[in-house]
Amino acid sequence: MRGNWMLVCCLGVMACLVRSALAQEQERSDKGSAVVASAGPSTANSNASHDRRSPPALRSTASAERAQRIEGEKRFRTNCGRCHQPPHKFPSRVMATAIRHMRVRAMLTDEDMRLILSYMTQ
Amino acid sequence: MLTCGLPRTLKRLAVVALVFAVGASTPSACAQVRSDEDVKPVPLLTGSAGFISNFSGGQPDLHPIATPLVLVPIGQRWVFETRATFENDLVQLPGRSGFHGGPVQKEVEYAQLDFIANSCMTITVGRFLTPFGIFNERLYPVWIRNLQSDPLILPIGIGPSNASTGGMIRGGFKARPQFNINYAVYFSALSTTSPVDSDRFAGVRTGIFIPKARLEMGGSFQHLLQQERSNLFGFHAIWQPTLLPLDIRAEYANSKRGSGYWIEPAYKLSQLPFLQNEMRRTQLVARYQQFFTGDLVSDALPPINTKQFEFGLNYYFIDGLKAASNYGRQFSSAGNLNVWTLGLTYRFVVPMGSAGGPR
Numbered sequence: 001m002r003g004n005w006m007l008v009c010c011l012g013v014m015a016c017l018v019r020s021a022l023a024q025e026q027e028r029s030d031k032g033s034a035v036v037a038s039a040g041p042s043t044a045n046s047n048a049s050h051d052r053r054s055p056p057a058l059r060s061t062a063s064a065e066r067a068q069r070i071e072g073e074k075r076f077r078t079n080c081g082r083c084h085q086p087p088h089k090f091p092s093r094v095m096a097t098a099i100r101h102m103r104v105r106a107m108l109t110d111e112d113m114r115l116i117l118s119y120m121t122q
Numbered sequence: 123m124l125t126c127g128l129p130r131t132l133k134r135l136a137v138v139a140l141v142f143a144v145g146a147s148t149p150s151a152c153a154q155v156r157s158d159e160d161v162k163p164v165p166l167l168t169g170s171a172g173f174i175s176n177f178s179g180g181q182p183d184l185h186p187i188a189t190p191l192v193l194v195p196i197g198q199r200w201v202f203e204t205r206a207t208f209e210n211d212l213v214q215l216p217g218r219s220g221f222h223g224g225p226v227q228k229e230v231e232y233a234q235l236d237f238i239a240n241s242c243m244t245i246t247v248g249r250f251l252t253p254f255g256i257f258n259e260r261l262y263p264v265w266i267r268n269l270q271s272d273p274l275i276l277p278i279g280i281g282p283s284n285a286s287t288g289g290m291i292r293g294g295f296k297a298r299p300q301f302n303i304n305y306a307v308y309f310s311a312l313s314t315t316s317p318v319d320s321d322r323f324a325g326v327r328t329g330i331f332i333p334k335a336r337l338e339m340g341g342s343f344q345h346l347l348q349q350e351r352s353n354l355f356g357f358h359a360i361w362q363p364t365l366l367p368l369d370i371r372a373e374y375a376n377s378k379r380g381s382g383y384w385i386e387p388a389y390k391l392s393q394l395p396f397l398q399n400e401m402r403r404t405q406l407v408a409r410y411q412q413f414f415t416g417d418l419v420s421d422a423l424p425p426i427n428t429k430q431f432e433f434g435l436n437y438y439f440i441d442g443l444k445a446a447s448n449y450g451r452q453f454s455s456a457g458n459l460n461v462w463t464l465g466l467t468y469r470f471v472v473p474m475g476s477a478g479g480p481r
């Protein structure tokens with residue numbers, strides 16, 4: 001009986017923490033979108049000045065690579081860090097084997113696997 | 123093939139497995155694995171080694187352990203993986219000085235062949251770690267676990283030697299932009315050959331992972347197809363708040379032989395404003411757990427209701443090298459006792475071939 005109460009209390013605390021985290025996430029995303037909205041014109045101006053220096057194709061490729069690297073790092077920390085300390089980068093062929101193992105063990109999605117592999121082998 | 127003699131639960135599990143298999147192999151549901159990896163994987167010898175000292179109730183016990191893991195990728199879609207354990211228990215014998223142990227215990231923990239069928243389904247055959255809960259399959263190696271002692275409920279649902287002999291279908295996929303789903307459906311046959319023995323059971327584990335909240339929750343179900351033919355179930359959760367360097371893990375398991383739970387928060391001191399180089403390597407851990415006996419007895423589980431509280435401190439020297447220490451107190455009607463642990467763990471990765479270079 002006492003054990004059941006302990007379990008209920010633990011679950012209650014966890015539920016509160018989860019709700020708090022979700023609320024904080026929501027708040028952060030709201031703030032983030034507000035910042036992006038307010039920074040829009042200045043970003044556009046800086047992009048416009050950048051336009052005069054680099055060809056559009058190169059700029060878009062670099063921008064896509066940067067976005068992919070950021071997303072890869074995010075997926076790496078979110079997925080790998082759930083169970084263990086995120087490791088340092090390994091050589092590319094080592095990482096290719098490790099990610100295949102972790103795809104099975106940690107049940108990574110196909111997208112997560114590709115982004116993490118891309119980030120870890122850059 | 124299903125036969126009329128099989129119990130209803132097993133049939134349900136088989137139907138679930140079939141639905142997953144058919145659904146996952148449908149081109150619209152999951153695209154085939156594309157061979158767009160830029161590099162050719164190399165066979166790896168990895169794993170961990172550790173030297174753990176336990177002091178339980180005042181009795182010292184030195185525990186050296188090495189768990190090499192061999193990974194052999196084959197072609198684009200196959201991987202063979204096997205992990206062995208070499209360990210010994212060195213104890214003090216009455217009337218003799220020093221520590222003495224028997225022969226080194228050797229065990230093949232698992233040896234499995236994985237076939238990556240498509241982007242959200244992998245088929246595994248052989249001997250594999252039983253996916254009941256999260257500790258046995260994902261947190262067991264000494265370099266991963268935050269506290270070196272096993273949870274009291276660990277033996278529930280994982281079989282006599284922590285592994286199953288049979289087949290498994292598993293995978294993960296993005297169900298919605300907000301969350302991923304992972305699943306494992308497995309069947310294990312009876313094996314009485316020690317140390318690769320296993321029970322006959324079928325089970326399923328599924329989980330939902332919300333990347334934005336960094337929260338994973340899931341449940342496990344297993345039907346034992348021998349002895350008392352009972353059902354086992356459990357729940358697990360892992361949460362990493364984005365604002366704090368905090369991990370919270372918890373697990374609950376229930377069976378005829380006992381039930382219980384553990385909850386384990388771990389906090390890295392990286393946010394402290396002083397000694398930042400040292401603090402970011404330091405982790406505080408605590409675990410509270412309770413075990414309640416069931417209708418049946420089990421050699422692997424405590425014989426009486428038990429609760430245990432532990433807290434510890436880990437220090438990460440470099441990636442893969444960790445010093446671990448913890449103190450705990452166990453409470454039961456048989457008497458309370460202190461549990462101390464000190465240890466050093468190391469994770470190694472050795473490529474068996476050229477480690478770099480494009481295909």
